Amino acid sequence: MKLQVKHVVKWIKTHKKLLTVVFSAVFMLSDYLLMRFVIPNNHLAFSHLMYIAIILMGSVYGPYVGFSTGLIAGLMVGFFMPGDTTTGEPQFWLDWMVRMSIMITAGTITGLFGRFYEHANKRIKDMEIRNADSGLYNVNYLRTAILVNRQTYTIASVIISNHESITEVMGYESYYHYLKNIERLFKQKYVDVILIQPAVNQLWILKPSIDFDAEIESFLSVIQDASMLGTQHLFVDYAMGFVQKRHLNEKNISKYFTQSDMAASEAKAKNLTHMTYSDLNTQRQFEYELLTDFQGSLYDGSIYMMYQPKVDLKTKKPTGLEALMRWDHPEKKSVLPDQFIHAVEKTNMIHEMTLQVFRWSLSYQKKLNDKGLFLPISINISTRNLYDENFFKKMMRILNEYQVKPKFVELEITETVLMENPDMSKKVLEKFANEGFRIAIDDFGKGYSSLAYLAQFPINIIKIDRIFTRQILVNPTTQHIVKATIDLAKQLGYEVLIEGIEDKETADLLERLGCHSAQGYFFLKPKKEDEVITYLKQYRET
Structure with missing residues (x-):
């Protein structure tokens, strides 16, 4: 019964x-006929109907x-309506002209108020479904979106990792101009695309799927x-996640973006431009297999340290x-750090791994000191x-075991990690800083902090991410x-290091910009212990 009423209301x-x-x-016709042929006396009173x-x-x-409508009604109950329906005597012309004028005025004023209400209501509804700053549709728009049942859709999520850097340097107008530019280019390519801005640094894209692989490439291109932006090129660090979904009368369309969000987050964590949800499942199986072998490999020599100079x-x-x-995995051969460290971080093995890396680094530090080389290792x-x-206590116990001075140890923590729990991070890092450890913020610029x-925080060094x-x-x-x-970091008393230098031109430019150091x-590429010692000795002798 409720469903029938709902359909009737909708119709x-x-x-x-x-x-x-x-x-x-x-x-109007019924009222005219009633006045003309049914009511003999005082029939004009019914003209108000x-x-x-x-x-x-x-x-x-x-x-x-x-x-x-006021004009027609005025004529029907005026010019075409006799003053006496029995004799057919017409009304006095001034009476019906005044009545018609009032009807015309009522119709016009009502129309004006109706248009005003319609525009105001449309504006309110538009405000409900659009982002106030960018003008793009927000999540509320999905409640009104009409999808074709049983149609397969390409779903994409976009995370703009450096949106805070863009707004701080270029201003909010440039950032929102970029978002509107994305919308414009998508609308030019696809007439049936839906683009949503669920958060300030995130976009959702949905369109009927024709060729999934081709659409991935097309979306990335857009x-x-x-x-x-005109003649100006905006540097944007982004990650995208893709999935295909078949629409089966789902009311909450925002659910479709859950898996694409997961894929985008994973792509961001791995410094990739994009991942599909199917890639994510394959990646999880690969990571599970790695984790099965990791603990044993930590002690059998297949996991080892290399060092890169700053x-x-x-x-x-x-x-x-x-x-x-x-x-060096026995079956998967050379496994990159990005492939296993991210997986290990999700488990309790991260504690054992960090402590073991600390032992290896201190052991190498002792080796360097014995050869007259004194450089901090991060x-x-x-x-x-x-x-x-107990992390601080465990680290101090290992430090005392190797008898290395804290000033030769640098702890790197990413900006994102630091902001997950700033109060706790500050408390723990202050303990290390008070002992003389150097603290560096790694991958600065990828997160949202200023x-x-x-x-x-007790920071000594800012490491600007290689994306720049x-x-x-x-x-x-x-x-x-x-x-x-660089300028602001110097004002705050930080050393500045930038990563990912691959040519002389970049190194020279960064020197001119005032950067302290780089890697x-x-x-030098990351090298094994003896190769790094040979490299360091060359500079000690010059």
Whole structure:
């Protein structure tokens, strides 16, 4: 019964205008016939019933139709309506002209109010379904979206990782211009695409699927092309997730984006431009197999350390080393750190791994010291390490065991990890800082925090992420971002290091921009212990 009523209401709303015309015409004709042939005395009093049709037509169709309906009604109960229905004597012309004028005025005013209400209501509804800043549709729009049942759709999620950097350097207008540019390019390519902005740094895209692989490439192309704002190129660090979904009368369409969100988040974590949800499932199986072998490999020699120097950009001499893990898997051969560390971080094995890396690094530090080489070695720590109440005590116990001075140890923590629980991070890092450890923020620029906010933490070094070095030679915007970051970091008393240097031109540019140090393949690829010692000895002798 409820379903039938719902369908009836929906049908009435759909055919509202047609029903209004039919009802008004029948009502006006009925009122005219009633006055003309049924009511013999005081019949003109019933002319006021015409206002029902006049007001209804004006409110639905606007002032012009309201005017016309008032005119027709005025003529029906005036010029075509006798003053005495028995004798047929006409009305006094001034009486019916005044009455008609009032009807016309009522229809016009009602029409004006109807148009005003319609526009105001439309604006309110538009505000409900659009983002106030960008003008793009928000999640509420999906309640009104009509999808074809049993149609397969390509679903995509976009995460813009560096949106805060864009807004801080280029301003909010440039960022929202970029988002509107994405919408414009998608609408040009696809007439049936739906684009939603569920969060300030996120987009959802949905369209009927024809060729999934081709649509992935097309979507990626649009996101990249949209970064050209006139003659200005905007540097955008993004990650996309894709999935295909068949629509089966699902009411909550936002559910369709759950898996694409997961794929986009995974792509972001792995520094990839995109992943599909099927890739994510394959990746999870691969990670599970790696985790099965990881603990044993941590002690059988197949997992080992390599080191990459950090170089002073002015003197071109090494100022420190970063400890980097490598894994020669017996079956999967060389497994990249990005492939297993992310998986290990999700388990309790991260604690054992961090402590073992610390032991290996301190052992190498002792080896360097014995050869007269004194450089700090940095190791990466995870947010799960900071959650361990005994992490500080365990690290200090190992440090005392190897008798290495804390100033030769640098702890690197990513900006994202730091912000997961800032209060706890600050408390633990202050313990290390008080003992003399150096603290570095790794991958700065990929997260959402500002340098001013980071000033509350005991930080010594800011490591600007390699995403900024990829286009710094050709993109003035990226140069402005890096320059502004370096200048502010210096004002706050931080050393600045930038990662991913692969050529002399980039190194020279960063030196001119005021960067203290850098690391990358241009100086030296990660090498094994003895090779790094040979490299360091060359600079000690010069």
